Amino acid sequence: GYSLEIAAGQVVALCGPSGSGKSTIIGLLQRFYDPQAGTLMLDGVDIRTLNLRWLRQQIGVVGQEPVLFEGTVAENIGYGREGATEGEIEEAAQQANAHGFIINDLGDGYATQVGLRGGRLSGGQKQRVAIARALVRKPAIMLLDEATSALDNESEKIAALDEIMSKMKRTTITIAHRLSTIRSADKIAVISGGQVVE
Ligand SMILES: Nc1ncnc2c1ncn2[C@@H]1O[C@H](COP(=O)(O)OP(=O)(O)OP(=O)(O)O)[C@@H](O)[C@H]1O
Ligand SMILES: [Mg+2]
Structure with missing residues (x-):
């Protein structure tokens, strides 16, 4: 019952209760696992027939809990x-x-060490570095799994995702928990019990 068509260049927001199957779609698109029934198609081609490395090169991902590595800001972005x-x-x-907070707020700009797991950056800063890492790939498809904690009043985090979404003119699937993100999407899919219900 998970039937969803996304046109090139569209921003689609997935919403629905916890455990309904939103992150699963992000995993399926990257072929971390394949469906037991049905197909995922990219430009009408079953993704199982595509070269895995090529497929993943087309995709930029910002996960539900972005992970940074010990090293500089530049390294963490360039890693993409x-x-x-x-x-x-x-x-x-x-x-x-x-770019603004990297230049203005971090002591050494792009050469600033982010610390273990990015511990020297705030949650919102980490997320923006993770978004930059996804964008440096110049991906055809962006997958954003918005952190559930964005429900909290973490304004800088919220501003980052919303601004980027509205600027983005590439195919984007965003798992959204906030009305403002959902509202700016071209299409909204409500997921419940592993199905697109609305
Ligand atoms: N690797 C897995 N193997 C088996 N079941 C899984 C696996 N990953 C997730 N599930 C199950 O699939 C369902 C959907 O999980 P999914 O992570 O897609 O939810 P979600 O909609 O992203 O939830 P949340 O909003 O909490 O992030 C859940 O019931 C979960 O327990
Ligand atoms: Mg999830």
């Missing part, structure tokens, strides 16, 4: 694409609304 130049890293940071 092998051989990314300094210019490309900065461009991605700008698109992710991260």
Whole structure:
């Protein structure tokens, strides 16, 4: 019953209760697992027939709990694409609304050490670095799994995702918990019990 068609360039918001199957779709699209029945198609082609490495190169992901690694901000963004130049890293940071705080609020700018698991950055800063890492891939498809904690009043986090979503002119699937994110989508799919119900 999980039937959903997404046109190229569209932003689709998935919403629904916890455990309804929203993150599962993000996993299926990246082929972390395959469906036991039915197919996922990209431009009409069953994704199981596509080269796995190529498929994943088309996709940028920001997970429900973004993970940063010990190292610099630049390294954490550049990690999104092998051989990314300094210019490309900065461009991605700008698109992710991260360039400002990197330059102004972090002691060493792009050379700032983020600490173990990014512990020296705030939640919202971590999320924006993770978004920049996804964007540096210049992905055809963006997958955003908004943290449930965005329900809390973490304003900087909220601003980041909303701004980026509205600027983004690429195919985007966003798992949204906040009305403002959902409202700005081209299409809204309500997931319940593993099905698209509305
Ligand atoms: N690897 C797995 N193997 C078996 N069942 C799983 C697996 N991952 C998730 N599930 C189950 O699939 C259902 C959907 O999980 P999913 O992570 O897609 O929910 P969700 O809609 O993203 O929820 P939340 O809003 O809490 O993030 C849940 O009942 C979950 O227990
Ligand atoms: Mg989830």
